[in-house]
Amino acid sequence: MRRMGTVIDLFCGAGGLSEGFRQAGFEVLAGSDFDDTAGKTFAATHPEATFLGGRIQDLTVSRLLEVTGLKSGQLDVLVGGPPCQGYSVYNHNRGVDDPRAGLFREYLRIVEGLRPKWLVMENVSGLTSIADGGIIREIQTGMKELGYEVDFKILKAEEYGVPQERRRIFFIANRIGAPIRFPEPTHGKDLKPFVTIWDAISDLPAVENGKGGELEKYASAPSNSYQAELRGNRKQVANHAAPKLSSTNMERMKHIPAGGSWRDIPFDLLPEGMKKAKRSDHTKRYGRPRKSDLACTILTKCDVHWGAYIHPEQDRAITVREAARLQSFPDGFVFHGSRTEQYIQVGNAVPPLLGRAVADALISCDYSLSREKAVA
The missing domain is CATH 3.40.50.150 (Vaccinia Virus protein VP39)
Structure with a gap:
């Protein structure tokens, strides 16, 4: 039936x-x-x-x-x-x-x-x-x-x-x-509180820039119902490898606090195209969201140059799995293809x-x- x-x-x-x-x-x-x-x-x-x-x-x-x-x-x-x-x-x-x-x-x-x-x-x-x-x-x-x-x-x-x-x-x-x-x-307002970035990803293991594997053990037990629902009975998480960013981008991220953006990067480290930008321009670029924030729109390319895709704590871009969590995909969804193709699948969904x-x-x-x- x-x-x-x-x-x-x-x-x-x-x-x-x-x-x-x-x-x-x-x-x-x-x-x-x-x-x-x-x-x-x-x-x-x-x-x-x-x-x-x-x-x-x-x-x-x-x-x-x-x-x-x-x-x-x-x-x-x-x-x-x-x-x-x-x-x-x-x-x-x-x-x-x-x-x-x-x-x-x-x-x-x-x-x-x-x-x-x-x-x-x-x-x-x-x-x-x-x-x-x-x-x-x-x-x-x-x-x-x-x-x-x-x-x-x-x-x-x-x-x-x-x-x-x-x-x-x-x-x-x-x-x-x-x-x-x-x-x-x-x-x-007057309903359930919004699910925050940290509500969504805090149980995922820490990974360094350019590292991580296709299967990683969770960092902790689920801390809320959102994590529990998306994890189900899984013991390991897939698609959790960080893209490798350049040394220049790594240096830029050191200057960006939670809630910060490209405006916190020293002028001499800014990309040439952004040195002429007004402070009101490019509001999300090189953004590092606060744990209590909602994520910005997940696009097909979680490039730190284009949006607030820096991890709240770690100096790296968010992984495919973190993007998928922010899209509410269950962890049982294992995305196929190259990492670029995986980001596209998540962002298009x-x-x-x-x-x-x-x-x-x-x-x-x-x-x-x-x-x-x-x-x-």
Whole structure:
């Protein structure tokens, strides 16, 4: 007996969004992505699902139906996040002319053939400012023309227990006449306290710049429920090696206290391009967050030159595992590929806890899903 509804994840990457739905009780049947290395991570962490590699343009509805054993109209939820680099506020050349900016139309093509009951599409919040909201309107129109009622909202990951300031836009739609609700925040003022950086990573072993292994013993027992949940029954942690920084960067970090940034680096040690910067510029660069802070947005490259990615105590950049913890990935997620590829997989992902909150919101709207959960 299946536990709950069924899910297919387009543009799945390593599988952060589908992991959130799985945690909420859904059965993930398949994932599709162009990145075969991310696909190896997805396949290893979603053994119950089929990974389909290759371009989304070449993915057919008949293939999806074949590998899942479904018929058109039977899928409960189609989730996915079309590659967002064309929209991101970190891409200063963003716009509708970026070829990646039209991949949501491929999502809609699959919707037309699969006819899932629910749709969940996510992207970066910068989508709202492209072409005066033109892409937002096109997505809404496309879903409505296929018979779906749709709404969207920008969600803040930290309000759902993710120890990171991250804004994502979510489109939720259905064709079954159910109400559309977005998850209510669980963390923040008058709610549970935010999960901090130190809440997330304090049990991970210390590693030196350029050192660490693929398997390390934990430094301590879990000190809070967040660590306990993400660790599960694991005795060792993977993907916990620090990238090797240059001697110049190591010297710079010696001058940066917790809560500090590039402004604390002596002028003669600053990168040439930053010597002309105003004090108000580059607010996160060479940042060393306080233990009590939320992490800044985890990007695909946790480079200390571009953000607050210095460890709160140690003179080094955060590891892949620390980035994954700040994204709320369980430690059982072992990321495949080179270290660069691992950072990309983590940074591109939807935080699983945010995905789980969205999944729970769907359950609250759809009696058929909640009934299946009760039976399970």
